Amino acid sequence: MVYRPELIGGQLAVDLVNTVAWRLDPERTVDRFDDLSNVERWLLAAGVSADPAVVTRRLRDDLVAARDVAYGVLAPLAVGDRPDPAAIDALHDLIAGVVRVASVEMSPFRWRADEPGDTVRLAVWRLFEDEDLGRLRQCGDDGCGWLFLDRSKNGSRRWCSSADCGNRARARRHYQRARDGTTA
Numbered sequence: 001m002v003y004r005p006e007l008i009g010g011q012l013a014v015d016l017v018n019t020v021a022w023r024l025d026p027e028r029t030v031d032r033f034d035d036l037s038n039v040e041r042w043l044l045a046a047g048v049s050a051d052p053a054v055v056t057r058r059l060r061d062d063l064v065a066a067r068d069v070a071y072g073v074l075a076p077l078a079v080g081d082r083p084d085p086a087a088i089d090a091l092h093d094l095i096a097g098v099v100r101v102a103s104v105e106m107s108p109f110r111w112r113a114d115e116p117g118d119t120v121r122l123a124v125w126r127l128f129e130d131e132d133l134g135r136l137r138q139c140g141d142d143g144c145g146w147l148f149l150d151r152s153k154n155g156s157r158r159w160c161s162s163a164d165c166g167n168r169a170r171a172r173r174h175y176q177r178a179r180d181g182t183t184a
Contacts (some may be wrong), residue, residue, distance in 0.1 A: 003038040005045035008160050010149030012123035017071045018146045025143030049116040062117040069094045070124045078138040078147050095125045141165035
């Protein structure tokens with residue numbers, strides 16, 4: 001089956017973290033970046049690069065490293081915990097490294113990177129600088145583990161995708177009620 005990136009996180013760095021499917025279920029976990037063609041598909045879907053020539057094992061390894069650093073800080077935040085100090089140190093190193101190679105655009109003023117890996121690392125920095133991480137959530141499905149920024153007005157979003165994990169949860173509840181003979 002061809003990988004079709006799902007960009008549901010609300011920000012590029014969150015979508016990067018979500019390139020691991022079923023992260024919380026070791027029997028189902030799939031790293032979408034195991035295949036270089038999936039890296040190419042993700043970069044295109046995310047608007048980072050349309051050039052297949054940039055996709056190398058080194059770029060994939062850089063993206064995986066950035067993904068792991070971001071996840072190490074974001075996952076605890078998404079469930080109301082504090083990240084490990086080592087994860088914060090790794091985040092600091094990632095951001096310091098990308099700032100050294102980024103350039104500044106003046107109109108509008110912003111940091112810019114020329115390489116796709118640096119563009120993604122800048123997105124990690126922007127996530128921590130620009131977003132309200134109090135709105136960061138982890139999908140309510142026990143095995144999913146995907147993260148997302150809850151931009152709903154009342155902050156009540158529970159699923160990475162209502163059509164995917166949300167439907168599975170509703171189907172499980174329906175099955176359980178039918179099995180137990182209850183209707184509520």
